Amino acid sequence: MAEPSAATQSPSISSSSSGAEPSAPGGSGSPGACPALGTKSCSSSCADSFVSSSSSQPVSLFSTSQVHDLIFWRDVKKTGFVFGTTLIMLLSLAAFSVISVVSYLILALLSVTISFRIYKSVIQAVQKSEEGHPFKAYLDVDITLSSEAFHNYMNAAMVHINRALKLIIRLFLVEDLVDSLKLAVFMWLMTYVGAVFNGITLLILAELLVFSVPIVYEKYKTQIDHYVGIARDQTKSIVEKIQAKLPGIAKKKAE
Secondary structure, X not given: OHHHHHHHHHHHHHHHHXXXXXXXXXXXXXXXXXXXXXXXXXXXXXXXXXXXXXXXXXXXXXXXXXXXXXHOOOOHHHHHHXXXXXXXXXXXXXXXXXXXXXHHHHHHHHHHHHHHHHHHHHHHHHHOOOOOOOOHHHHOOOOOOXXXXXXXXXHHHHHHHHHHHHHHHHHHOOOOHHHHXXXXXXXXXXXXXXXXXXXXXXXXXXXXXXXXXXXXXXXXXXXXHHHHHHHHHHHHHHXXXXXXXXXXXXXHHHO
């Protein structure tokens, strides 16, 4: 008596299992298609493929186009804010210690947030409203860094670190005599620069150059390229003369 009941139940089971994932309307059934209102398995496979493709490359905080637009003053308000903020911070570091500057910045930020929090609390008490915390939208933002993103950042950083280590070893162990001499001359010139400027002053000058040289070059590109080409040719001829007089260089080139 148990066998007929099992037989009668099997069609319903098979029909429910086969109808649990109906095909999407208008779908062609091809494995490559993934319609917007597709099946659960299709959406999960699309999500898995998107995660695998997006996690293959490290996520960058600032893209190259954003940095390009920033230093070329495409958005004057945004560039002015970044330029003014960083310049004020560097000037503050030149006049005060790092601890004092950081402490004043934190105190200024806390003063703004605490004052706004108290102001909103008083307004809510007077108007008897229940708007809640004024920074609730920002408190609910998920700013946690996943382990996958951390490893992507570390892998990207390790590429540059390994490249820098190879360059340092190559220069200090004199793999190429000319490159090591260039480094020695550059460091000798930097001793004179260090006697006149300190690190903060150099950072201030570097920021002024970063936010001024690109836009000037964009306006006078033809003239600047002409004079740079002349200087490059003269420098190349001088380097070739020096290389011809150095022992071992001409022999190495002949080989």
